[in-house]
Amino acid sequence: MLNLIRKYNETWIIKxxxxxIIIAFLGTIFYSWGMGGVPGSRGGVVATVEGININYSEYDxxxxxxxxxxxNQFRNQFSDEMIIRLDxxxxxxxxxxxxxxxxxxxxxxxxxxxxxxxxxxxxxIPGFQKDGAFNEExxxxxLRNQRLVPLEFEESQREQxxxxxxxxxxxxxxxxxxSEVLQxxxxxxxxxxxxxxxVPRNHFVLPEDEKISDAELQGFFEKDxxxxxxxxxFKVQYxxxxxxxxxxxxxxxxxxxxxxxxxxISDFKIKKMFEASHILIKPDTSKVELGDSASEEDKLKAAxxxxxxxxxxxxxxxxxxxxxxxLAKEHSEDPGSGAKGGSLGEFTKGTMVKEFGEALAKLKVGxxxxxxxxxxxxxxIRLDGVKEAKTKTLEDVEVKDxxxxxxxxxxxxQKARRIVSRIYKNTKKSGSFVEAAKEKNIEVKESEFxxxxxxxxxxxxxxxxxxxAAFILAEKDISEPVNTFEASYLISMVERKASxxxxxxxxxxxVNNTLLKKKNSDYAKAKYKAIQDxxxxxxxxxxxxxxxxxxVKKTPFFSASDSIPGIGNIxxxxxxxxxxxxxxAASVTALKQLYLVxxxxxxxxxxxxxxxxxxxxxxxxxxxxDAVFKDWLKSLRERSEVLIDETLx
Numbered sequence: 001m002l003n004l005i006r007k008y009n010e011t012w013i014i015k016x017x018x019x020x021i022i023i024a025f026l027g028t029i030f031y032s033w034g035m036g037g038v039p040g041s042r043g044g045v046v047a048t049v050e051g052i053n054i055n056y057s058e059y060d061x062x063x064x065x066x067x068x069x070x071x072n073q074f075r076n077q078f079s080d081e082m083i084i085r086l087d088x089x090x091x092x093x094x095x096x097x098x099x100x101x102x103x104x105x106x107x108x109x110x111x112x113x114x115x116x117x118x119x120x121x122x123x124x125i126p127g128f129q130k131d132g133a134f135n136e137e138x139x140x141x142x143l144r145n146q147r148l149v150p151l152e153f154e155e156s157q158r159e160q161x162x163x164x165x166x167x168x169x170x171x172x173x174x175x176x177x178x179s180e181v182l183q184x185x186x187x188x189x190x191x192x193x194x195x196x197x198x199v200p201r202n203h204f205v206l207p208e209d210e211k212i213s214d215a216e217l218q219g220f221f222e223k224d225x226x227x228x229x230x231x232x233x234f235k236v237q238y239x240x241x242x243x244x245x246x247x248x249x250x251x252x253x254x255x256x257x258x259x260x261x262x263x264x265i266s267d268f269k270i271k272k273m274f275e276a277s278h279i280l281i282k283p284d285t286s287k288v289e290l291g292d293s294a295s296e297e298d299k300l301k302a303a304x305x306x307x308x309x310x311x312x313x314x315x316x317x318x319x320x321x322x323x324x325x326x327l328a329k330e331h332s333e334d335p336g337s338g339a340k341g342g343s344l345g346e347f348t349k350g351t352m353v354k355e356f357g358e359a360l361a362k363l364k365v366g367x368x369x370x371x372x373x374x375x376x377x378x379x380x381i382r383l384d385g386v387k388e389a390k391t392k393t394l395e396d397v398e399v400k401d402x403x404x405x406x407x408x409x410x411x412x413x414q415k416a417r418r419i420v421s422r423i424y425k426n427t428k429k430s431g432s433f434v435e436a437a438k439e440k441n442i443e444v445k446e447s448e449f450x451x452x453x454x455x456x457x458x459x460x461x462x463x464x465x466x467x468x469a470a471f472i473l474a475e476k477d478i479s480e481p482v483n484t485f486e487a488s489y490l491i492s493m494v495e496r497k498a499s500x501x502x503x504x505x506x507x508x509x510x511v512n513n514t515l516l517k518k519k520n521s522d523y524a525k526a527k528y529k530a531i532q533d534x535x536x537x538x539x540x541x542x543x544x545x546x547x548x549x550x551x552v553k554k555t556p557f558f559s560a561s562d563s564i565p566g567i568g569n570i571x572x573x574x575x576x577x578x579x580x581x582x583x584x585a586a587s588v589t590a591l592k593q594l595y596l597v598x599x600x601x602x603x604x605x606x607x608x609x610x611x612x613x614x615x616x617x618x619x620x621x622x623x624x625x626d627a628v629f630k631d632w633l634k635s636l637r638e639r640s641e642v643l644i645d646e647t648l649x
Contacts, residue, residue: 047093047644049100054093056472063092064465068485080455080462093644099163101636106162111169113161118154121161126266141263170632171625176617182608184561184616189605191557192577193296196567197545198553199531199594204524212515220515221504227514228507233449233497236470237433239442240459241419242487243412250415252407260403261394268392268399272349275385276360277342279314279327280334281307282377296557296601311371311378318368324382333377342382356381413485420481420488427478433492446494466491521592528594532587539585541598557603573597 047054066088071078083089106112123134130138143153221228261268283303285296294302314327325341332338350357356379359372363383372379392399419440426436437444447457455467466489469479473493482489504511535544545552555565560578563569568591576586577599585598608616 045645047097047642049097049642050104050640052100052104054096054100059093059096060468062096063089063468066092066095067464080464083464097637097642098633099159101633101640101642102163102166103159104640105636106166109166109169111162111165113158113165117161118158122154122157130265138263141259145263167629170629174621174625174628176620176624180620181613181616184620185608185612186605187560188616189559189608190578191559191603192580192599193557193601193603194555194564194577194597195541195552195600196555196595196597197541197548197550198567199528199548199550199596201524201592203548203550204520204527206516206520206523210519212512212519217508217511217515218504221507221511225501228502228511230500230502230506231451231453232499233451234447234470235449235494235496236447236473237444237492237494238447238460238466239420239423239437239444239490240487241416241442241489243409243416246415247408247412250408250411252404252411256407257400257403258394260407261399265391270387270390270392272389273346273387274349274360274383275346275387276344277324277328277382277384278334278337278344278356279311279324279332279342279380280338280377281311281314281331282333283307307378308371308373311380315368315371315380318380324368343384346385346387413483413488416488417481417483420483420490424478424481424490427490433478433490437490449495449497460489463487465489525589528589531594531596535596536585536587539583539598541585541596544596554600557601567595570595 044056045053046056046059067083070082070086070088074082122128122139127142128134128139143150146153283300283306285299285303288294288299288302288306310331314331317327318324325343328338328342332342334342337344349361352360353374353376355372355374359369359379359381360383363369363381365383365385367383369379369381372381394400394403419442423433423436423440423442426439427433430436434444445459447460450457450467452467452471456462460466463484463486465482465484469482469489470491470493473479473491475493475496477493479489479491482491531544531548535541541552544550553566555567558564560574564573567573570588570590572588572590573586573595576588577597580586580599582599582601585596588595588597
C-alpha cells in the first residue's frame with residue numbers, strides 16, 4: 001500500500017481512498033478512544049472554531065490516534081515517511097475542526113439525539129453484546145478498561161450520532177441524472193486495447209564526462225540558498241521504560257484471565273474452514289487457429305470451448321478411476337496448486353471467487369464437482385475436508401497462554417506508565433530530572449542533535465509521539481509522560497539550535513547532488529521531447545522501441561474505470577486513449593516516465609439493461625453524496641471563523 005501511495009499519490013483513486021479512510025477514522029474515533037482532550041491541557045490552544053477552543057492535548061491525542069489508525073491499517077509498511085506524506089498532523093487538526101463545525105451547525109439546525117435513540121444505539125454496539133443481546137457487564141468492563149465514566153462515553157456517542165445525522169441530511173438530497181448513469185456505464189463498459197512502450201525515468205542519464213564546475217555550483221547555490229537551510233536542531237535528555245523489560249514480574253490472576261476471555265470472546269471464534277483441491281484449465285486464445293480475420297470475441301469463444309472439452313475429458317478420466325492428484329500435476333494450469341496435486345490447503349468461506357465457493361458449498365467431503373467456470377477458466381473441484389466453526393474454550397491451553405501473554409503486555413505497559421508518571425511528578429517537586437530518574441533506577445540518556453526533517457535516534461527510532469513532544473519544549477523544560485504501545489518516555493530539552501543559512505562548503509555534497517539531479521532531469525526531458533515529436537507524427541512504436549532498446553508491450557481490453565494493465569491508473573493516459581480511433585497514438589509524461597501508447601482495438605459499450613442502470617445509480621449516488629458532503633464541509637469552513645496557532649503544530 002505504501003508503494004501504491006508513493007507511486008500514485010496525485011491520482012484521483014488515492015485521494016478517494018484516503019478520503020474513505022479519514023471518514024472511517026472519524027466514524028470510529030469517539031467510540032474507540034473516548035472524547036479526546038481534557039480542559040486545562042498543556043501546550044495551550046492550538047485552534048479555535050467560532051470561538052470554541054481546541055486544546056493542544058486534544059489535538060495531540062487525535063494525532064496519535066490517527067497515527068495508530070494508519071499503523072493498524074498498513075502494519076509493517078507504516079513509517080515516519082508515511083506520516084509526512086499523508087500530512088497526518090493536518091488531518092488530525094482538520095478532523096477536530098470538522099467535528100466542531102458540524103456540532104455547531106447541528107445546534108443551529110436543532111438537530112439532536114434523544115436519550116432513547118442514544119440508549120438503543122449503545123445497546124446495538126457489537127462489543128457490548130452477548131448472544132445477540134446487550135450485556136451490561138461487557139459495557140461496564142469496557143468503560144473500566146478505557147478509564148471512562150458512563151456520562152463521558154455516552155456524551156461522546158451522542159456527539160457521534162449527531163455528526164452522522166447531519167451528514168445523512170446533506171447526502172440525502174443527492175440526485176443522479178440519466179445521462180450521468182449512461183456516462184458511467186460507458187466508462188465501465190467501453191474498452192480499448194493498447195500497444196505501449198515505457199521509457200523509464202533513469203533511461204537517459206548525463207554522460208559521465210559531464211562535469212559541474214565550481215563556478216556553476218556556486219552560482220546554483222547563491223541563486224537558491226534558502227533551499228539548503230539547516231533546520232532548527234534539538235538535543236534532549238530522556239528516559240525510556242519498555243514494558244517488555246517489566247513483563248517477567250507480572251502474573252495475571254484467574255479473575256483477570258476470565259474477564260479478558262469473556263470481554264473478547266469473539267477473538268476466540270474460529271470460522272468454518274474448507275480444504276479442497278482443484279484442476280484448472282485456462283482458455284488460451286494463442287492456441288486457437290481461426291485466421292487473422294477472426295475477432296477477439298470469436299477467438300475467446302473458441303478458446304473457452306477448447307478448455308471446456310479438456311476439462312470434460314479430465315472429469316471422465318477421474319470418474320473412470322484415474323488419480324485426481326496425478327491428473328492435477330500433469331494438466332492443471334494453476335502453478336500454485338498443480339505441483340501439489342491440486343491442493344489448495346485450508347481456507348475460509350468467501351476466500352475463493354463466487355462461482356468456486358458456490359460449487360464447493362454443494363459438495364460433501366470426498367465428492368467431485370462438475371466443471372465450474374470462473375474468471376480464471378474451468379475447474380474440477382474436490383472437497384477434501386471441512387472444519388466446522390467453533391469457539392475455543394478457556395480450558396484450551398493455547399487460549400489461556402495467549403490471554404496470559406496479552407495481560408502481561410497490558411499490565412506491563414500500565415506499570416511502565418506509572419513509573420514514568422512518578423518520575424515526572426518527582427521532577428516537578430525536586431526540579432531535578434536526573435535525580436528523580438535515579439531514585440527509580442532508570443537511566444537518563446542524552447540524544448545527538450536531531451531536527452524535524454531528520455529524526456531517527458538509535459534508541460528511539462521514528463516514534464512520532466516522542467518527537468512531537470520534544471519539538472514544543474523550551475530549553476530545560478520537561479515533557480509530560482509520552483506513552484506509546486512499545487514504550488513510555490519522559491523528555492527534557494537540553495539545547496535548541498536555531499535554523500541558519502550555511503556556507504557552500506558546509507553543504508557542498510548536498511548542493512552538488514541537487515544540481516546533478518536537476519541536470520539529469522532537464523537532459524531526460526529534452527530526450528523525451530525528441531522521442532515524442534517523432535512518435536506522435538508516425539505512430540511507429542516498433543521503431544522507437546528498437547532505437548531505445550525497449551520492448552513493445554500489449555494490454556488486454558480495459559475500461560476507463562479500470563487501472564491500465566501493466567501501466568497503472570494514470571488518468572492522463574486514459575483521458576487521451578478513449579478519444580482515439582484504432583491506430584492512433586499519444587504520448588504522456590507521468591511519474592517521471594514517458595509512456596508511448598497506440599490504440600490497437602476498441603470495443604464499444606452495449607446498451608445497459610435496467611438492473612445495470614439501477615446498480616450504477618446507487619453507486620453514483622453514494623459517490624456524489626460523499627462529494628457533496630465534502631464540498632459542503634469546505635464551504636462551511638470557509639464561511640466560519642477558524643483560527644490556528646501554527647507554532648504548536
